[in-house]
Amino acid sequence: MTLMPRPLPHADPDARPQFTLAGEAVHEFYAGTGIRSMAMTGGVLALMHLAKRGPKLWVRHAALDREHGAPYAAGLAEFGVDPAQVILVRTPDVTGALQAGLEGARCHGLGAVMIELWGEAKAYDLTASRRLVLAAKASGIGVFITRMAATPHASAAETRWLIHPAPSRALAARAPGHPLFDLTLLRTRHGREGLRYLVEWDRDVRDLVIHSVVTIADSLIDDRTGIDGTAPLSRAVAALPVNRPGMPGIEPAAQRHS
Amino acid sequence: MNRPRSGTADEPPFVLTQKERGALRIAALDPLARRCKLALDMALAEARALVPNLMTAAMDHAADADYLLAAAAVCEKFTPLVTLRGREGLILDITGCAHLFDGEEALLIQARRNLNRLGLATRAxxxxxxxxxxxxxxxxxxxxxxxxxxxxxxxxxxxxxxxxxxxxxxxxxxxxxxxxxxxxxxxxxxxxxxxxxxxxxxxxxxxxxxxxxxxxxxxxPEIMADKHFATPITAMEGLLAELARLAGDVMSLLERRGAGGRGFEVIFFRADGAVRRLTIETAQAMRDGARLMRLIALKITTLADPLDPGFGFDALRLAVTWGETLDERQHHLSGGQVADEEKRGLADLVDRLVARFGRDHVQRFVARATHDPGEAGGVVPYLSPASSASWPPLEPGHPPLRPLTLFERPQLIEALAEVPDSPPRRFRWRRQLHEVALAEGPERIAPEWWHSHIAGGDHPPAVRDYYRVEDATGQRFWIFREGLYEDSTTHPRWFLHGLFA
CATH class of the missing domain: 1.10.150 (DNA polymerase; domain 1)
Structure with missing residues (x-):
């Protein structure tokens, strides 16, 4: 199965931007260093909601509570995620977080797993990511890894994203609007890299809506983010056009809502 | 109760003292001191006059109490019904236990031997x-x-x-x-x-x-199974094999009752008197011995203070501390069985996570009926029985009005370019300047005065005006002002309480 945000309903159907995420794979999310990493949790929770139905395992490296505050049940409910459907595990270190995530990735009863890591986590290496990939493939659930205050290095993940908060569309009286996220596909094993999406989370229908998509040149990625987003995935991948038919993980948007 | 002594012949008499009726008096004494005609309650000055080379130490009731509890734990090997009597006594109810130890006299001898190994002189x-x-x-x-x-x-x-x-x-x-x-x-x-x-x-x-x-x-415990070894076991493999056998016994007892266990306790009695307890809690009642053994093995590998066999373990106990009825699982037609399978998989996941990371680190979210934002939503251990209030319905068309993460202590921010009754135009948090682009508020959240008065605070906590703000880069914050501008005595302070997605 694939995860696919909904295109804007009024957009030109031919130019509808889209992206899909393989449902049984490992996806990495980076925010670069600094404070802008704090929207990651929400953005990834939103993406997880497109995954298989079922309880979500939220594994959190405890150091994050100091940096970003502790997960807040009322906020989770307001975000549109059913708090009763979330199992939260707080681990004192990265190794523990990866172990908990791996346990979750092997569990058929879950919908998705999120692993939040803080800092340059040495324990999250090629082997650790490979283990998660194999577990996700076997159980059929998606694993979402958020890395805060970290620079990417080689991993076995299916995709690597840069995620930032984006200015929302203001509501009446200049009130902040629905959460908007700026997602840049830094690396992918299948498909085209360097695409940048603006997606809005609609909590009422519990769906992500794509607002715009921009292609940016590889050379610009580093400048814009200040992080080295181009560390290789474990093997060389060829950049491919986004809508090539028959590609795994890429399907026409129409199929989902038909 | 006597302290262990090295036993050399030329050791001086030893007494413990405590202050009573204005003088240091003897609170405990060893046999040697007793032979020197010292007695309980004698003033230390008098005792020193009688025995110049007297060795003394201060009475430490807390340490004694701990020691007695350790001794009680050792005695639990013989019966689960053990209690303390006074400051130096243990009472064991051995009804129905004696035959396991070849009779009452043999049990008495074994119990005394176990306590002597702890360094205690006993009368029984x-x-x-x-x-x-x-x-x-x-x-x-x-x-x-x-x-x-x-x-x-x-x-x-x-x-x-x-x-x-x-x-x-x-x-x-x-x-x-x-x-x-x-x-x-x-x-x-x-x-x-x-x-x-x-x-x-x-x-x-x-x-x-x-x-x-x-x-x-x-x-x-509701159900327990014991195994005593004539010679202490030092190899962990052998110990776990014995434990697996006990698990089998316990599970068949549970099955006969139509029950399953949700809480288990394993007690390792070491030959030298050390007693270790492991508790296992599960998300669903179960009576699968192999699964219990997997959880126990997982728990053992993650112990911060590893299980050290030392001179070997001479007894093991597996007890069911929390039982529930568990019916024979019905095999539903296709759909039901899959759901059942997933549910069981989930319960199994929770059990393994709890065994590995501890009960308090695997959590779930609950709603509480209160307006205090710090209390409105909490996390509780996943296995705790606390139930959740229902979440208020979401108003359609609104963005989330509560932040996804909340700081336990609101963070002081430096507000710049303040405007009365609206959020500041700029604020500084963690040395970074944020230009407020969009804002909504205030949402006035008054403290629950009926609680602050119980807490006995001098003055009730100030009213908080909360704002949802978004800065120019799209980061969304939940900030509040404490205190009002009308109140001229104190300048209101601004805090950042949570972060929105």
Missing amino acids: ALANTPDAAWAFARFSSTERLPPATEERAARALPVAALEQERHITLALTRAGLRTLGDLADRPSSLLAARFGAGLVDILQRILGRDDIRITPLRPP
């Missing part, structure tokens, strides 16, 4: 009632009497065995009543009238006419 006695056993242990040299002669022996005990206050004991002796037998022959109503009903009660209990069971330190 067996009797039909707890109070009789206690009296025999303290005031008689008999350890074990044929049941028929027990009352006669009890009648020979001195009146001090009643453990009444000093003046009562003295009054009894002055009246010529020296043994319990003398008292037992008097009408009890007279004794009660003169010395109180308490004296009569304790007399009846020591004479075995009234039997009150002890209240054990820990509630006895």
Whole structure:
């Protein structure tokens, strides 16, 4: 199965931007260093909601509570995620977080797993990511890894994203609007890299809506983010056009809502 | 109770002292000191005059209490019903346990040997009632009497065995009543009238006419299985194999009752007296021995203080501390079975996470009926029975009005370019400047005054005006102002309480 945000309903159907995420794979999310990493949790929770139905395992490296505050049940409910459907595990270190995530990735009863890591986590290496990939493939659930205050290095993940908060569309009286996220596909094993999406989370229908998509040149990625987003995935991948038919993980948007 | 001693011949007498009635007095003494004619309650100055080379240390009741609890844990090897008596006594209810240790005498010998290994000098006695056993242990040299002669022996005990206050004991002796037998022959109503009903009660209990069971330190488990080893086991593999056998026994007992366990306790008794307990809690009632063993093995590998076999373990216990009814699983038609399978998979995941990371680190979210944002939504251990209030319905068309993460202590921010009754145009948090682009508020959240008064604060916490703000880069914050601008005495302070997605 694939995860696919909904295109804007009024957009030109031919130019509808889209992206899909393989449902049984490992996806990495980076925010670069600094404070802008704090929207990651929400953005990834939103993406997880497109995954298989079922309880979500939220594994959190405890150091994050100091940096970003502790997960807040009322906020989770307001975000549109059913708090009763979330199992939260707080681990004192990265190794523990990866172990908990791996346990979750092997569990058929879950919908998705999120692993939040803080800092340059040495324990999250090629082997650790490979283990998660194999577990996700076997159980059929998606694993979402958020890395805060970290620079990417080689991993076995299916995709690597840069995620930032984006200015929302203001509501009446200049009130902040629905959460908007700026997602840049830094690396992918299948498909085209360097695409940048603006997606809005609609909590009422519990769906992500794509607002715009921009292609940016590889050379610009580093400048814009200040992080080295181009560390290789474990093997060389060829950049491919986004809508090539028959590609795994890429399907026409129409199929989902038909 | 005597402290362990090195046993060299030229060691000086040793006493423990504590301050009483304005002077340091002897609170405990070893046999050597007793032979030097020292006694309890003697002033230390007097004792030093008698024995110049006296060795002393301060009495430490807390340490003694810990030591007694450790001794009680060792005794749990013999029966789950163990309790403390006074500052230096243990009472074991061995009803129905003695045959496992080849009879009462053998059990007594083993128990004393175990306590001696802890470095304790012990006196012990067996009797039909707890109070009789206690009296025999303290005031008689008999350890074990044929049941028929027990009352006669009890009648020979001195009146001090009643453990009444000093003046009562003295009054009894002055009246010529020296043994319990003398008292037992008097009408009890007279004794009660003169010395109180308490004296009569304790007399009846020591004479075995009234039997009150002890209240054990820990509630006895619903089901338990023990294994004792003639020679201590040092190899962990062998120990786990024995444990697996116990697990099998316990599970078949559960099955016979149509029950399953949600809480289990494994107790490892080490030959040198150390006792280790492991508790396992599960998300669903279960009676699968292999699964329990996997959880136990996982728990053992993650122990911060590893299980050290040392000189070996000489007993094992597996107890079910929390049982629930568990029906034979029905095999539904296709759909139901899949859902069941997933549910079981999930319960299994939770169990493994709890075994690995501890009960408190695997959590779920609950709603609480309160307006205090810090209290409105909490996390509780996943396995805790706390139930959640229902979440308020979401208003359609609105963005999330509460942040996804909340700081336990709101963070002070530096507000710049303040405007009355609206959020600041700019603020600084963690040395970074944020330009406020969009804002919504205030949402006034008054503290729950009925709680702050109970807490006894001098003045109720200030009113908070919360704002949802978004800065120019799209980061969304939940900030509040504490205090009002009208209040001229204190300048309002701004805090950042949470972060939105």
